[in-house]
Amino acid sequence: MSHEIQRVRNIGISAHIDSGKTTLTERILFYAQKIHAIHDVKGKDGVGATMDHMELERERGITITSASTYLEWKDYHLNVIDTPGHVDFTIEVERALRVLDGAILVLCAVAGVQSQSITVDRQMRRYNVPRIAFINKCDRTGANPQRVARALRDKLNHNAVLMQLPIGLEVDHEGVVDLVEMKAIYFRGDNGETIEEGPIPADLQVEAEAARATLIDAASMFSDDLLEAALEETVTPELIREAVRNGVLSLEMTPVFVGSAYKNKGVQPLLDAVNAYLPSPLDPPIEALDLENDNAAVSLESDPSKQTVVYAFKLEDGRYGQLTFVRVYQGTLAKGDTVYRASTGKKIKIGRLVRIHADDMEDIPRAEAGDIVGLFGIDCHSGETFFGDGPRLAMTSMHVPAAVISLSVTPVDSKAQNNMSKALQRFTKEDPTFRVRLDPESGETIVSGMGELHLEIYVERMKREYKAEVETGAPQVAYREAISQRGEFNYVHKKQTGGSGQYAKVVGYLEPIDEAEYEFIDKIKGGNIPTEYIPACDKGFQAAMEKGRMIGFPVVGIRAVLLDGNSHAVDSSDMAFMVAARSAFRQAFTKARPRILEPVMKVEVEGPGEFQGAIYRTLMQRRGNVLGSTEDGGFARVEAEVPLAEMFGYSTDLRSETQGKAEFTMEFAKYAPAPSEVTKELREKYSGQVAEEDEK
Amino acid sequence: MSEVMINLRRSPRKLLERDGHPGPGPGQLALILARAGVGKTAFLVDVGLDALLSGQKVLHVSLDSTVERVRTWYDDILMEMLRSEKKLEHASALELEIEKRRHIHTYVGHSFSTERLRDAIALLRDVMHFEPAVILLDDVNADTLTAEKIESVKAVVEEFGAELWMACQTFREGPQAEAGHLPPPADQFEDQVDLAFQLISQDRKVRLHVLKDGSEMLDEDLHILLDPKTQLVTVGYST
Numbered sequence: 020m021s022h023e024i025q026r027v028r029n030i031g032i033s034a035h036i037d038s039g040k041t042t043l044t045e046r047i048l049f050y051a052q053k054i055h056a057i058h059d060v061k062g063k064d065g066v067g068a069t070m071d072h073m074e075l076e077r078e079r080g081i082t083i084t085s086a087s088t089y090l091e092w093k094d095y096h097l098n099v100i101d102t103p104g105h106v107d108f109t110i111e112v113e114r115a116l117r118v119l120d121g122a123i124l125v126l127c128a129v130a131g132v133q134s135q136s137i138t139v140d141r142q143m144r145r146y147n148v149p150r151i152a153f154i155n156k157c158d159r160t161g162a163n164p165q166r167v168a169r170a171l172r173d174k175l176n177h178n179a180v181l182m183q184l185p186i187g188l189e190v191d192h193e194g195v196v197d198l199v200e201m202k203a204i205y206f207r208g209d210n211g212e213t214i215e216e217g218p219i220p221a222d223l224q225v226e227a228e229a230a231r232a233t234l235i236d237a238a239s240m241f242s243d244d245l246l247e248a249a250l251e252e253t254v255t256p257e258l259i260r261e262a263v264r265n266g267v268l269s270l271e272m273t274p275v276f277v278g279s280a281y282k283n284k285g286v287q288p289l290l291d292a293v294n295a296y297l298p299s300p301l302d303p304p305i306e307a308l309d310l311e312n313d314n315a316a317v318s319l320e321s322d323p324s325k326q327t328v329v330y331a332f333k334l335e336d337g338r339y340g341q342l343t344f345v346r347v348y349q350g351t352l353a354k355g356d357t358v359y360r361a362s363t364g365k366k367i368k369i370g371r372l373v374r375i376h377a378d379d380m381e382d383i384p385r386a387e388a389g390d391i392v393g394l395f396g397i398d399c400h401s402g403e404t405f406f407g408d409g410p411r412l413a414m415t416s417m418h419v420p421a422a423v424i425s426l427s428v429t430p431v432d433s434k435a436q437n438n439m440s441k442a443l444q445r446f447t448k449e450d451p452t453f454r455v456r457l458d459p460e461s462g463e464t465i466v467s468g469m470g471e472l473h474l475e476i477y478v479e480r481m482k483r484e485y486k487a488e489v490e491t492g493a494p495q496v497a498y499r500e501a502i503s504q505r506g507e508f509n510y511v512h513k514k515q516t517g518g519s520g521q522y523a524k525v526v527g528y529l530e531p532i533d534e535a536e537y538e539f540i541d542k543i544k545g546g547n548i549p550t551e552y553i554p555a556c557d558k559g560f561q562a563a564m565e566k567g568r569m570i571g572f573p574v575v576g577i578r579a580v581l582l583d584g585n586s587h588a589v590d591s592s593d594m595a596f597m598v599a600a601r602s603a604f605r606q607a608f609t610k611a612r613p614r615i616l617e618p619v620m621k622v623e624v625e626g627p628g629e630f631q632g633a634i635y636r637t638l639m640q641r642r643g644n645v646l647g648s649t650e651d652g653g654f655a656r657v658e659a660e661v662p663l664a665e666m667f668g669y670s671t672d673l674r675s676e677t678q679g680k681a682e683f684t685m686e687f688a689k690y691a692p693a694p695s696e697v698t699k700e701l702r703e704k705y706s707g708q709v710a711e712e713d714e715k
Numbered sequence: 716m717s718e719v720m721i722n723l724r725r726s727p728r729k730l731l732e733r734d735g736h737p738g739p740g741p742g743q744l745a746l747i748l749a750r751a752g753v754g755k756t757a758f759l760v761d762v763g764l765d766a767l768l769s770g771q772k773v774l775h776v777s778l779d780s781t782v783e784r785v786r787t788w789y790d791d792i793l794m795e796m797l798r799s800e801k802k803l804e805h806a807s808a809l810e811l812e813i814e815k816r817r818h819i820h821t822y823v824g825h826s827f828s829t830e831r832l833r834d835a836i837a838l839l840r841d842v843m844h845f846e847p848a849v850i851l852l853d854d855v856n857a858d859t860l861t862a863e864k865i866e867s868v869k870a871v872v873e874e875f876g877a878e879l880w881m882a883c884q885t886f887r888e889g890p891q892a893e894a895g896h897l898p899p900p901a902d903q904f905e906d907q908v909d910l911a912f913q914l915i916s917q918d919r920k921v922r923l924h925v926l927k928d929g930s931e932m933l934d935e936d937l938h939i940l941l942d943p944k945t946q947l948v949t950v951g952y953s954t
């Protein structure tokens with residue numbers, strides 16, 4: 020299927036839980052005739068919404084996949100990408116946001132701007148995703164879209180401008196007034212599929228004119244033509260639309276639409292707005308990194324004739340094996356093509372290409388720049404870039420943030436054992452921030468990730484999707500060890516009593532670095548250590564870093580510099596130098612004022628103003644460093660940085676301190692040195708453990 | 716206190732002190748006057764950083780910004796300072812120190828009132844044992860200020876023993892300063908101002924003038940040029 024790229028829209032729908040994202044998506048698919056009946060979310064008929072295909076998600080009410088669905092609306096081609104709404108899923112959110120060109124921000128007309136909207140909105144801003152807003156649930160008691168639009172302005176700093184007025188609210192909600200065309204729109208028929216247009220109701224005429232004037236005022240900032248037309252009173256709908264589009268694309272304006280997904284009001288005009296105002300793949304500038312040229316930025320163009328660059332943003336297990344969702348950023352991808360993996364340079368051949376509809380899929384021969392499609396028969400990790408002949412381009416740097424939390428998972432029987440390894444293999448492929456290792460001492464399988472919920476979700480998925488019954492240990496904070504000054508080493512490893520001996524001497528120092536986890540510098544002059552043994556020294560240092568001397572956690576931020584050494588013609592070996600380097604590391608580490616680093620989370624708590632003191636207290640009790648506070652009408656918002664180790668059980672605590680009226684979000688902020696009392700405590704605990712193990 | 720103390724040679728506050736115009740003192744008000752876009756916020760942040768780095772606690776209040784944005788101001792200007800003092804290696808340690816002594820409090824959607832400010836400061840003191848020596852009040856809409864309002868804000872800071880620095884935008888067009896008075900709209904409440912400075916933009920640099928000190932009205936060029944972006948002193952020269 021060939022189509023003009025100007026008419027492609029890759030969009031996401033983001034919302035706070037329960038604002039109606041799933042319901043809205045369902046209606047969108049229905050009106051685009053992708054599904055044939057409306058099932059209500061968590062409905063009585065037992066059939067869930069089509070997009071929300073994971074049982075677990077439905078139960079939790081959160082969406083953790085980024086599957087993409089294709090649909091057509093009035094000659095436009097839309098890919099609706101499911102955007103995860105929870106902050107714990109940093110990598111998932113990032114990937115979904117990366118492939119979006121625009122988004123619909125769904126807000127509840129009663130609840131307004133809630134904590135998750137704030138987080139997701141901030142992430143969208145970070146990725147420069149233009150947004151339009153949909154104020155949903157206008158049929159609910161207490162609906163007040165005007166107040167929500169104001170909150171968009173005040174809380175999220177959006178230049179929010181109403182494009183419509185609701186006709187009636189609460190039970191009387193019947194339709195919308197279109198302020199661009201100045202007409203009323205009603206939604207008739209069993210499912211609101213019949214659109215009826217009419218004159219603006221008399222009692223809304225004055226309000227509509229005022230709102231339109233406000234709209235034109237705001238939009239004329241983005242178009243001189245409109246500004247001029249406004250002065251000469253020759254404004255046309257086209258001029259307004261063009262100006263609003265400019266405003267949206269520059270991320271300086273957020274047009275606001277209203278309606279009720281559940282009552283089938285306002286969905287079709289929202290789709291019209293997606294076509295009219297959100298970007299096509301041609302609009303935003305796209306950059307890739309040239310991996311062979313120091314990650315230099317390279318501009319890409321949504322041009323089917325240029326070098327192919329494709330980004331894999333999501334893997335899914337399907338009936339026909341692994342389905343890889345990709346976005347083509349540049350060039351063309353066709354069946355039978357050969358492309359290369361950016362991470363390894365390895366060749367792969369493209370087998371089946373499919374377009375994913377809500378309820379089936381369709382084989383297609385090729386996909387062009389701007390498209391989002393699925394691939395079968397490709398073995399890769401999520402986040403991988405494929406490139407065609409030419410420079411080695413990647414859409415993202417290969418940097419993955421360090422995991423901050425871990426727990427042990429133990430299968431209950433051998434069947435579970437089997438299923439668990441299948442599940443873990445899959446998850447680590449999907450999500451590089453989810454890691455698995457075997458603890459050599461306890462023999463336990465340890466999984467680690469970006470937060471408690473992050474791990475919980477995977478444990479649940481193991482149980483449900485893979486039938487792997489596992490028991491989990493208590494979550495452990497992933498500490499790090501680091502040094503704070505230079506420390507010298509001068510170490511001889513010697514075992515020369517009878518038989519073949521061992522001899523190696525290394526001299527040099529360790530020093531702290533910020534920019535990398537580890538760096539090795541060889542400054543040996545004159546071959547005091549023969550070059551063949553240098554890699555063994557490097558390995559020895561790295562081996563020592565796996566387990567620090569403070570509390571047995573990995574050491575980071577080390578530059579190891581080798582200055583001098585000595586070898587023996589017979590007794591030196593790789594082994595001897597590795598052992599020497601490892602011991603030398605320990606020697607220097609102790610001298611370099613080692614310290615423990617702990618993960619610190621950025622925590623935002625919001626609640627009614629009268630609980631501000633209580634919120635402060637809950638954070639102070641957890642070694643929180645309160646950064647600031649905001650008063651917003653009757654609400655208070657507090658921002659703080661709190662060590663992850665102190666955040667266990669916070670939601671319970673916060674609930675009881677604020678009568679359940681405050682909520683919070685958190686995301687990883689940084690690693691910071693642990694204070695001395697904490698260090699002391701951790702060290703005591705660690706030496707206790709070591710002693711215990713020695714006894715065994 | 717921090718092991719790394721930075722002597723801010725480029726802080727405008729230090730130069731003011733040198734020239735015999737130290738801070739306003741507890742319960743008193745220092746006012747920064749400037750036209751839109753000349754860098755009032757950066758100047759207040761300089762004052763805040765200077766106080767923080769000399770060990771004082773600072774409450775930064777904004778009526779039109781977010782905590783995140785104010786933090787970014789501090790981070791950026793601190794980086795700039797450290798770069799010019801060639802002390803970038805202290806950045807993370809200093810940031811930590813600063814964050815412990817600084818609280819940012821912002822208002823959105825016309826939530827500000829003197830009464831609320833008082834409650835907010837009291838809460839910080841009672842719950843967090845945070846007692847600022849310096850309070851900075853930014854993004855105040857000066858057109859709506861009256862002598863009474865200023866008087867009531869001063870009463871609040873006096874109650875808590877802090878000094879107050881506030882920024883006020885002057886008009887680009889319309890009424891200009893009359894001799895012996897502060898430029899409008901600050902002339903409306905000039906009796907309440909204990910110390911007044913004006914930032915004047917000229918040839919891509921900003922000059923600093925003292926307009927009032929105690930009860931004395933002046934117009935004294937301090938011969939200090941500030942960087943228009945950071946308001947850090949680029950040269951302090953004497954005539």
Ligand SMILES: Nc1nc2c(ncn2[C@@H]2O[C@H](COP(=O)(O)OP(=O)(O)O)[C@@H](O)[C@H]2O)c(=O)[nH]1
Nearest residue numbers: 036037038039040041042060156159279280281
């Ligand atoms: N009254 C009303 N309820 C709605 C509307 N949209 C969704 N809901 C209900 O709100 C609940 C949450 O909706 P859902 O679509 O699952 O929200 P999500 O968590 O954002 O995906 C469900 O019970 C929906 O039936 C609406 O426009 N009006």
